[in-house]
Amino acid sequence: MNTTFRIVTGGLQTTIQDLGRVGHQSAGVPGGGAMDRAALRIANLLVGNDDGAAAIEAALIGPAITFDGATLVAVAGGDLEPSVNGAPVPSWHPIMIPRGGTLRFGRARFGCRAYIAIAGGIDVPMVFGSRSTYLRAEFGGFEGRALRSGDLLQAGAPSALSARLAASLPDHGAVARWSIGGTLRPRYSDDIIVRLIPGAHAGALNDVSRERLFDATFHVSSNSDRMGYRLEGVELALDEPIELLSEGVVFGTVQLPPSGVPIVLMADGQTTGGYPRIGEVATVDLPLMAQLKPGDRVRFRPISVQDAQKEYFNHERELTQARYAIALRR
Amino acid sequence: MRFAPLGDHAIMISLGSSIDEATNRRVRAVSAALRAQPLAGVVDLVPAFASVVVHYDPARVAGDTRVAPYDRMVAELEEQLEHAEAPDVSAARVVEIPVCYGGSLGPDLEDVAKRHEMSPDDVVRIHAGGDYLVYMVGFMPGFAYLGGLSPRIATPRRASPRTAVPAGTVGIGGDQTGVYPLVSPGGWNLIGKTPVRIFDIHRPEPTLLAAGDRVRFRQITLSEFSDWPS
Numbered sequence A: 001m002n003t004t005f006r007i008v009t010g011g012l013q014t015t016i017q018d019l020g021r022v023g024h025q026s027a028g029v030p031g032g033g034a035m036d037r038a039a040l041r042i043a044n045l046l047v048g049n050d051d052g053a054a055a056i057e058a059a060l061i062g063p064a065i066t067f068d069g070a071t072l073v074a075v076a077g078g079d080l081e082p083s084v085n086g087a088p089v090p091s092w093h094p095i096m097i098p099r100g101g102t103l104r105f106g107r108a109r110f111g112c113r114a115y116i117a118i119a120g121g122i123d124v125p126m127v128f129g130s131r132s133t134y135l136r137a138e139f140g141g142f143e144g145r146a147l148r149s150g151d152l153l154q155a156g157a158p159s160a161l162s163a164r165l166a167a168s169l170p171d172h173g174a175v176a177r178w179s180i181g182g183t184l185r186p187r188y189s190d191d192i193i194v195r196l197i198p199g200a201h202a203g204a205l206n207d208v209s210r211e212r213l214f215d216a217t218f219h220v221s222s223n224s225d226r227m228g229y230r231l232e233g234v235e236l237a238l239d240e241p242i243e244l245l246s247e248g249v250v251f252g253t254v255q256l257p258p259s260g261v262p263i264v265l266m267a268d269g270q271t272t273g274g275y276p277r278i279g280e281v282a283t284v285d286l287p288l289m290a291q292l293k294p295g296d297r298v299r300f301r302p303i304s305v306q307d308a309q310k311e312y313f314n315h316e317r318e319l320t321q322a323r324y325a326i327a328l329r330r
Numbered sequence B: 001m002r003f004a005p006l007g008d009h010a011i012m013i014s015l016g017s018s019i020d021e022a023t024n025r026r027v028r029a030v031s032a033a034l035r036a037q038p039l040a041g042v043v044d045l046v047p048a049f050a051s052v053v054v055h056y057d058p059a060r061v062a063g064d065t066r067v068a069p070y071d072r073m074v075a076e077l078e079e080q081l082e083h084a085e086a087p088d089v090s091a092a093r094v095v096e097i098p099v100c101y102g103g104s105l106g107p108d109l110e111d112v113a114k115r116h117e118m119s120p121d122d123v124v125r126i127h128a129g130g131d132y133l134v135y136m137v138g139f140m141p142g143f144a145y146l147g148g149l150s151p152r153i154a155t156p157r158r159a160s161p162r163t164a165v166p167a168g169t170v171g172i173g174g175d176q177t178g179v180y181p182l183v184s185p186g187g188w189n190l191i192g193k194t195p196v197r198i199f200d201i202h203r204p205e206p207t208l209l210a211a212g213d214r215v216r217f218r219q220i221t222l223s224e225f226s227d228w229p230s
Helices: A037-046 A160-167 A207-213 A283-290 A305-327 B021-036 B069-081 B109-115 B120-128 B222-227
Strands: A004-009 A015-017 A055-059 A064-067 A071-079 A094-097 A102-104 A110-118 A152-154 A191-198 A218-220 A228-232 A253-255 A263-265 A277-281 A297-302 B002-005 B010-014 B042-047 B051-056 B094-101 B132-137 B144-147 B162-165 B169-173 B176-179 B184-186 B189-193 B214-219
Touching (some): A037 A071, B021 B051, B021 B069, B094 B169, B094 B222, B109 B189, B144 B176
Antiparallel strands (some): A004 A152, A015 A055, A071 A094, A191 A277, A218 A297, A253 A277
16 A cells, blocks of 8 residues: 655645656647756655656745655755654655654745655656646646645555665654765755856847856846746846747746846746747756745856766766665665 | 757757748658657657757767767758658648637627727638648647738737636737637737637647648637537
8 A cells, every 4th residue: 555645734836746748849838847856856766766756846835744654755955944743854865754744844944945755756647748737737746736735645656675765764753874975966055156058149149248147146036936037137138139930948048038137947938939048057057046046146157068968967977876876775 | 951059958950030831841841850750869849930949868869979969969960851851731731710709708809800990790701711820839738829810900919918818719919810728818819719629638639739730710609609519
C-alpha cells in the first residue's frame, strides 16, 4: 500500500511539478515543470526516485502535509523553514517522517521555492506526458490547480532503492546523516550573477543599453511568477524599434518589450513571443534565477552557447556521479 | 535559411521576415522534413510565421563530441534541410468552425460594423465568407494565428483589453482573426463565439487546429449554439 498524504494548509502556491512537457510546443502547450530543476532532481535522488519524478513545489509560504504512514522524503531548494512535528529539519538530506507525522513549512528565509520529493513520486495522471501542474490552462498535477487544505494525495510505488534507503532509517522518524555533494547544490543568493547567451537582438540595443546589460544590477519586480520575471531598475532600449513576427521562445529567454523593462520567461512561459530577444539564460543558471523573489538582484555576464553547453555537461556529470553513489548505498 | 542559438537547448531557424503563404510553406516544409526523419537529440519543434525552433538535448546530438553540440546540430540540420520540399498544399485539411455572431456572445460586432460604416450582417458575411490559413499555433495551448482576414473588416485592438475573454470567443485584432482556446485576457474585438472546443485535454487530439490547416467560419443561430452537443 503506497503512502497517502493530506494537505493541512496549502501555502501560497504549492503545485505538483516534474521536469515538464516535451513534444507538445507546436500545439502551444508550454514545457512547464519545476522552476528549479536542480533542486527537484536532487530531492528525488535523495529518496531513491528517478530524478524527474513528480514532486511538490512550494513558493514563498510553504504547506503543511500529514503522512498516514512512515514515509521517506527529502526537501531541497530554498529554505522555507521545514520542520517535522515541530522540530526543524535540514534541506538536502533524506528524512523519515513517522506515521501520522506532519511536515510543515513557514516563510522563505532564503530563496523562494522548496521542493519536497516523496519516495515513489506522486500518483497523479499524466497529461501530455507530464504530471506538472499548468495553472493557466488548469491541467496537470492535482486537478490542474494549486494544492489546498483537505486535498488527499497518494504516493507512487517506491523503487527498490527507495525501500533500501528507507530501511536504513528508523520508522519513528529521523534525518539521514548523509547528503548530496556541496558542489552540486546551486549557489543560491539574493544577489546573483547569471550567465546570458546573447540573443538575436542583443546587437540591436543602443550603445548605452549594450553596456548596461552586462554592467547594471536589475531588481526582480513584484509582478513576477512561474510564467516570467520582470526586471526593474534599469531600462534598456534598442537603437530603433524592431517589428517582429511571433516566433519560438524558451525557458530563460530575456525579452525586451517596448516599455524597456526586460522579462525573463520562466518555466510556464508561453511557447512563442513577439518581443525582441536580448539573450537566453544558460541552463545551469536557471535554478539561481528560479530562487529569486521580488526585490532580489541579478546581474548578467555573457557566455557563448558552446561554453554554456560545457557547463551543462559538467553539471550533468556530477549529477550522474551522485546518482551512482546513492544507488551504491546500503 | 539562417541558424542561431536560442539558448543552449534550442536553435532558431529563420526563413524570412514577413507573413506570407510562400514563406509559411517553407516553414511547413522544414518542420515536415524534421518530423519525417527525426535527428538524434531533437525533442520538439515550434513552427511559426517565418521560423522553426528546434528544441534539442545537447547530450544526444550525433557527431564528434569534441565539437560543441550546438555546432554539430547546425551541421546536421543544414545537411538534412538542404533538399526539404514544400508539402502539397492541396492536401491541407479544411476545418469548419460554427460561430454565433453578435449579441452578448460578440459584444463588439456593432462597434466593428460602425467603424467600417457597414451593417453587422455585412461584417458577418465578410468574416464567414473568408478562407483562412493557420500560420502557426502558439502563445497559449491551441491558439491558432489565422491569416486571410479581409482588410474591409480589419480593426485595431481595443484601447483597454478585457481581463477575461471566455474560451471559444471569436475576435478581430488588427488584420488577424482567431478564436480564444482558453479564458484569457484579451484586447481583440469580440464578434461571436463558437460552441466547439478549440482546446480540450480530454480529447485524443486536444487541439482542433494545426499549422497548415485551412479554416472556414459558418454562421449559426443562437438556438443552434445553445443546443450544440458538448
